[in-house]
Amino acid sequence: MYELHFAVPMAGAVFCTLNTRHDSNMVSILLKHSEAKIIFVDHQLLDIARGALDLLEKTGTKPPMVVLISESDGSSPTGSSSSSYEYESLLANGHSGFEIRQPESEWDPISVNYTSGTTSSPKGVVYSHRGAYLNTLATLFLHGIGTMPVYLWTVPMFHCNGWCLTWGMAAQGGTNVCLRKVTPKDIFDRIDQHKVTHMAGAPTVLSMIVNSEVRDRKILPHKVEIMTGGAPPPPQIFFKMEELGFGVSQLYGLTETYGPGTYCSWKPEWDSLPLDERLKMKARQGVQHLGLEDVDIKDPVTMESVPADGKTIGEIMFRGNTVMSGYLKDLKATEDAFSGGWFRSGDLAVKHSDGYIEVKDRAKDIVITGGENVCTLEVETVLYNHPAILEAAVVGRPDDFWGQTPCAFVKLKEGFDVDAQDIIKFCQDHLPHYMAPKTVVFEDLPRNSTGKVQKFILREKAKALPL
Template identity: 50%
Template sequence: MTAAGSDSIYDRDLDKSPANFSQMSPLSFIERTAAIYPARTAVVYGTLRRNWAQTYDRVRKLASALAGRGIGKGDTVAVIAANIPEMFECHFGVPMCGAVLNAINTRLDAEAIGFILNHAEAKLLIVDPEFADLAERAVAITGRAIEIIDILDPSFAGGRRVGAKTYDALLAEGIADFRWERPADEWDAISLNYTSGTTGDPKGVVYHHRGAYLNAIGNILTWSMANHPVYLWTLPMFHCNGWCFPWTIAAAAGTSVCLRAVRVDIVYGLIQREKVTHFCGAPIVLNLLAHAPAELKAGIDHSVKVMTAGAAPPAAVIEAMEALGFEITHAYGLTETYGPAVVCAWHDEWDALEISEKARLKARQGVRYSVLDGLMVADPETLEPVPHDGETMGEIFFRGNNVMRGYLKNPSSTHKAFAGGWFHSGDLAVTHADGYIEIKDRSKDIIISGGENISSIEVESVLYRHPAVMEAAIVARPDEKWGETPCAFVGLKDGSSVTEKDLIDFCRANMAHYKAPKTVVFGPLPKTSTGKIQKYLLREKARAL
């Protein structure tokens, strides 16, 4: 039988069948690893250690229990949790029953989480005790009766029960030999992640099984990751599903070393005790480790690979980390690209360069992942690529399987993001002669602070609510610790008086604390002849502060 309109001999009687085609899904990774390496350690958390057979049993019980409650394809299961084993398990158990995992940023306020729960139409909410109060307030804001499942963590002294059932009791409803199936279509949604964007409510970014599968493998290829890596969870799993690393670690039959909070003493202790080989994080994590007391750094006698994304780490931090035997890889991506999809691929001949030159090269965002089909810097209107001169700026565009399906319930934003057959990042960059790209500015005025995206417009809208504020603008100010922090330029109403602390406290009372400005500068704001605030001048002032 020939394909319609084709006379090719290769289209005759050579059809897809169960023998030669299956839908891609990262869920297949845990099935394989549990069968081949059942006794190898899968998860470490304090004194808890579970092997891959035990972990596979638990995720199948979770899937079975959810299915038994009628949760399946197209249903959303939300999780608010730190990097603990249950969060890792949810990356497999939730999609195994066909549902969609919504791992929620624990740093958001109750109002934002309430919006997310309603927008995603969450059927169930699994909650870490550390965030019980936050979850309870968020559910109350939804106005809906969302069932809450409590994770009981014996190692966490605080928190309280807010749900009717515990996570372990939920697992007890399921069976370990649950016969889950791959998605009928690899295009089916596997997870939902929210990005604040630049205006209004968060946008829901939908991932599919195919993209998650490929980006998980892309992480292995990008890092030349051998079998059985020991991965430390310094990167939140709510960030783009931990940049797809829950699935990566399953594919590589590695070990997930979980931890509730990033503290330098705990991190260094785990690196030494568990012989950690890989970890990810924003530059602030590297900065904390580089400036830790010397006694904590002593005794590391093995190589550790570190992937960082966001603002490029300063040369001094790279030098300090590499002196400890840490090998830094700089990556770049967005929530819409499953996390990192661009990497500053290293060349052996660069090893002989001075640290300052190495840092300059490593600061570039780089080239596309092996699994990304297309990357270019181009004119945002014509999509004509810019010359490779390191000077001409354009917008960064992505194309490939590891680009989101689109924005949930937001067809206009999806259509705009994919105009011309490319994903429009909104980030401005140049392309160097060797084809490596380097970000120069963010057209959406997003501030990346400690790995978190902060919308300048969101902060400005809060400032404008203060009775003394006439006008306000937020720009990024370079910060050695956080990479960038919000800097507010404020013009006051005639006769009004307010201090920097007053405005910062006002913002902290009306939004997530990390979004509040760290600096406030008073005075008239520069404007164009049409009255538009000239943010590029404010950025220059912020850099000079």
């Protein structure tokens, strides 16, 4: 997948990465929607690809050519079709004098990224050469990546083209360290073995690291810079990570902004703040990066900027070169996303007096109870402060009287045993009463492949709870 980030655009084609956790049905839908001409399939995922191709044939769609990526020992899985090619053999037969096909316009598409599907059916987000170039440079800056970094891939490359650091590693002469499976032991082992300098990941990766078994950990060879994004992490996690030797920064963005769009640029004077204040600073999503023209928090109806008071909630909106060209073959969704001349993120935030933004919630994740808005993120932050809680997510549960009430889904740390009442009480002690959950459900949280909690599943579950 890393090599194809260069080969495909250099051949004049558009690159579409697919999430490795999709099933055959989803893959067939995306192959058809993207009109893929060639599919490159890792040997571990051949069955899913085969299933997808079968589905395409059944619906009368011409399936793409298949290029199989064999195991590194060169052995092919049994039963590979005679109509397919093998990646390394294909390379060996290539023309070394092939002339790179430059895009005719810098606005030509370089890639299509299907959104992770937390909101609705996947949409194909189109990236341009121009946007990808600029977001690559901007992401290198915001992550402080100098020459010859060693990068551990705990962010999937199929997610916003690896937050554009696929191209970024090449730009800076970096070393790419890849993992078949992301486990705490693998993370610590690779850092130790390859002297990893930078990595990134959703908060779930950070959570995995701080909750790892001591026997799986290793002393880091130096400070490892880790950039987190995709969802606001519980503030406490920053300092637990720092205790282990990581430097953690936060960014914010969406597939539609090529991944990173804003980042919490740290000011040295904040080092001397009390822990609580530092946590608050760390938890902010910050300021726009060097590649973006504008980020603003606006009233979604009037399009007026909210005051920089740290209180007034508005929608985060983007403008600039590193905002998608549009959704593939979906003019309606594209127009909706850009209505008013800005890209509407669907995320709610406030702007602080120093210009730093802080995400409060997804617009659709807000719980409205008795006419009051509850930012589920704030409730989750309190829940993560509870010593027994490993993971937590809050959604609205329909209620005849209140409209909705906050409902917490909670996974406890191993060896801990508390009941719903304890947790509700804990929240009431730390929040206005109306914000505290009325219901607590104990179970593992459903997450998508990029680590985001799938709140639409939890909302369905909350709806189905017995009265």
